[in-house]
Amino acid sequence: MAPPPPDTLATQTHRRLRQDLLDGVIAPGAKLKVHDLAARYGAGPSPVREALASLSSEGLVERLDQRGFRAAPASVEDFDELVRARCWVEEVALRESIAAGGAAWEEGVVVARFRLERAARGEAGWEALHGAFHTALLSACPSPTLLAFCETLRERAARYRALASAVAYPGRDVAAEHAVIAQAALTGQAVAAGALLAEHYRQTAGWLREALARLRAA
């Protein structure tokens, strides 16, 4: 019945460009020439420009009036700041999610964790499943605005993870960490769950910081 969602070239370009930025296919700080991008994504200047404007509002692209666009730079300082903000905000979101969560939420968390465990790390879909697990944890938080913000932060963090993916993952039992977080959340221990979640992020952050520093040195 419903005609297939005919999305516009501008939105397509927006999505693709964003993905390339998040995957690290386009390096941080790289110059984004409209003409090149147009060729790459098969579109005219207008849709590309629209996509760039959007992404600059999302913080993934920097706009320099009269001298074009650049991929948002990446630095350890920026990353540290990101992690800090993420811990603070997600602690709140998790607390409220736990407070508001019912049976459906609990089941969502359980199944998301199960799917994540089943897939080996480094596998194709792992990143997506990992994202889904963390989304599920917060999903009962009754504030779309806040959740959207968390989503943005998660994306920025995923970008850093992609950038450092060359370096080997440290000897750490991530699955166990996920398990205790889910456990605490499901038993309603809000402050404990928040603390565990923050620690989870800080762990990864420490590893990433080192990886980034090593990259920069090379």
Next chain:
Amino acid sequence: MAPPPPDTLATQTHRRLRQDLLDGVIAPGAKLKVHDLAARYGAGPSPVREALASLSSEGLVERLDQRGFRAAPASVEDFDELVRARCWVEEVALRESIAAGGAAWEEGVVVARFRLERAARGEAGWEALHGAFHTALLSACPSPTLLAFCETLRERAARYRALASAVAYPGRDVAAEHAVIAQAALTGQAVAAGALLAEHYRQTAGWLREALARLRAA
């Protein structure tokens, strides 16, 4: 020495359109036809479209693929949700601001409050001074990302205030509320200050909710 910042037509349009949206000059839900806006702001379709794309990423404009743009709708539900998120997030930001704030921050708060007191409510610059006061409170929080988020939330709230401005302000001593918040913040009482700030927002929210309901009825 530095040449004056030659900002592009797209950014100009972006700023102007945003202001009109925030001031309520353009009604929530109104259709935004590219051609009309182009005429209004004296620009071609491309800059207008860019501005629209940006604003849709900021949540002030809704994009409907293949059928144009609309000013973001306003509803009491959306407003309630906004206030809730704002209380949660600003409590965190204020806490961290207090923790990190030094002498310069304290002075900033004091002077912002002084300026606000001096200006009568309803006066031309009041809204700006009011914004400056709340910004000053949070300004020592060491996370640009978080502050930017608070800023967007504040803007959305200001829009609602503008929409309801027709209705008379209730008999409430706003100055006194500001005073006790500043007092608590400056003496390092983080949790008390956070609670007061949240209460401050909820007060305004109650009034606004009523005002909006009355508007909708009319």
Next chain:
DNA sequence: TCCAGAGTTTTTATCGACAAAAGTAAAAAC
């Protein structure tokens, strides 16, 4: 060798035109 400046080449920002889609109104069919 280093710098200043003129001229050339990219790149950016903007416009106007055009085709495809959505919306609208009137006419035809059941």
Next chain:
DNA sequence: GTTTTTACTTTTGTCGATAAAAACTCTGGA
């Protein structure tokens, strides 16, 4: 009298061309 069809209008999304601005290059001095 309601629905369907059809023709028409408006609006949206996209392109290619163009002028203005920045970046680059080359040359001729000191």
